[in-house]
Amino acid sequence: MENKREILSVKDLNKSYDAFKLKNVSLTLQAGSIMGFIGRNGAGKTTTLKSMVNLVHSDTGSVEFFGMDIKTHESEIKQRISFAFGGVDYYLQKKLGTITNVYKRFYDQWDEKAYEDYLKQFELNSDKNVKELSQGMRVKYGLALALSHHAEILILDEPTSGLDPVSRDEILNIFTDVVDSKQASILFSTHITSDLDKCADEITYIKNGEILVSEEKDSFVDSYRLVEGSMDQLTEALKSIIIGCHERRGEFSGLIKSKDCENAQDIKCSPADLESIMIHIERRA
Numbered sequence: 236m237e238n239k240r241e242i243l244s245v246k247d248l249n250k251s252y253d254a255f256k257l258k259n260v261s262l263t264l265q266a267g268s269i270m271g272f273i274g275r276n277g278a279g280k281t282t283t284l285k286s287m288v289n290l291v292h293s294d295t296g297s298v299e300f301f302g303m304d305i306k307t308h309e310s311e312i313k314q315r316i317s318f319a320f321g322g323v324d325y326y327l328q329k330k331l332g333t334i335t336n337v338y339k340r341f342y343d344q345w346d347e348k349a350y351e352d353y354l355k356q357f358e359l360n361s362d363k364n365v366k367e368l369s370q371g372m373r374v375k376y377g378l379a380l381a382l383s384h385h386a387e388i389l390i391l392d393e394p395t396s397g398l399d400p401v402s403r404d405e406i407l408n409i410f411t412d413v414v415d416s417k418q419a420s421i422l423f424s425t426h427i428t429s430d431l432d433k434c435a436d437e438i439t440y441i442k443n444g445e446i447l448v449s450e451e452k453d454s455f456v457d458s459y460r461l462v463e464g465s466m467d468q469l470t471e472a473l474k475s476i477i478i479g480c481h482e483r484r485g486e487f488s489g490l491i492k493s494k495d496c497e498n499a500q501d502i503k504c505s506p507a508d509l510e511s512i513m514i515h516i517e518r519r520a
């Protein structure tokens with residue numbers, strides 16, 4: 236990626252609830268990139284994202300946006316970022332125009348022309364109430380707000396959940412347009428790994444409150460291969476390198492590290508995708 240510049244740095248975040256711990260969570264986001272944040276239900280994605288923007292108070296650790304600490308420069312940082320946890324699903328009885336009039340007062344860099352353009356592009360009508368919008372339209376409205384104050388980083392918790400494949404594709408296209416035109420970088424959580432296959436540059440994977448991996452998506456995906464075969468092909472040597480082996484109807488499937496491919500000759504070995512990697516890693520004891 237050209238012009239790597241770190242615009243978000245999370246270091247060793249810890250947060251304890253009664254039955255859950257976020258443990259030493261660290262990640263960095265580069266300018267001009269889309270980072271997908273994945274993990275099972277309850278793995279700690281929302282807690283991490285909320286801790287970043289100080290909606291959850293971490294016990295220890297630091298979060299810096301543009302080199303400034305969120306705890307000491309919160310209002311300055313919040314002028315330059317945007318975050319959304321779910322689509323706009325509050326003030327259901329209010330017109331979009333009314334909500335926008337309140338929202339825009341918080342932002343020094345509000346750009347009315349950009350906002351009008353996004354409304355047009357997303358086919359949204361200011362005179363409609365939120366309750367009249369579909370889920371996809373609510374997400375688009377949230378994006379129109381986020382993008383109209385020149386936010387440099389968008390932090391979005393499951394922005395595509397509940398959307399049909401066509402609406403999801405539209406949202407992902409908007410993400411890539413925004414990043415490619417250098418308007419903003421995006422960090423978003425999702426369970427829909429195929430969305431990330433389409434648009435993410437980087438992947439951060441959290442498991443049980445700990446970051447398992449945070450790196451470039453292509454190299455992460457390429458570091459694994461999917462192996463399949465009949466049970467009699469599952470030798471002791473293969474068992475020692477296979478990850479998350481699963482047996483079904485006399486056939487096994489699992490992951491191996493790409494570097495171990497030469498030890499799995501005569502076995503069907505194919506490229507992995509994020510979904511298969513996640514499934515097998517989660518199956519690992």
Ligand SMILES: Nc1ncnc2c1ncn2[C@@H]1O[C@H](COP(=O)(O)OP(=O)(O)OP(=O)(O)O)[C@@H](O)[C@H]1O
Nearest residue numbers: 252253254255274275276277278279280281282283
């Ligand atoms: N305010 C809270 N008090 C106590 N426990 C909490 C609180 N908020 C979250 N948790 C717990 O922390 C864990 C992580 O929750 P979190 O919402 O961060 O997970 P997630 O990865 O976003 O999950 P999902 O994909 O289901 O949205 C869960 O076990 C949850 O019950």
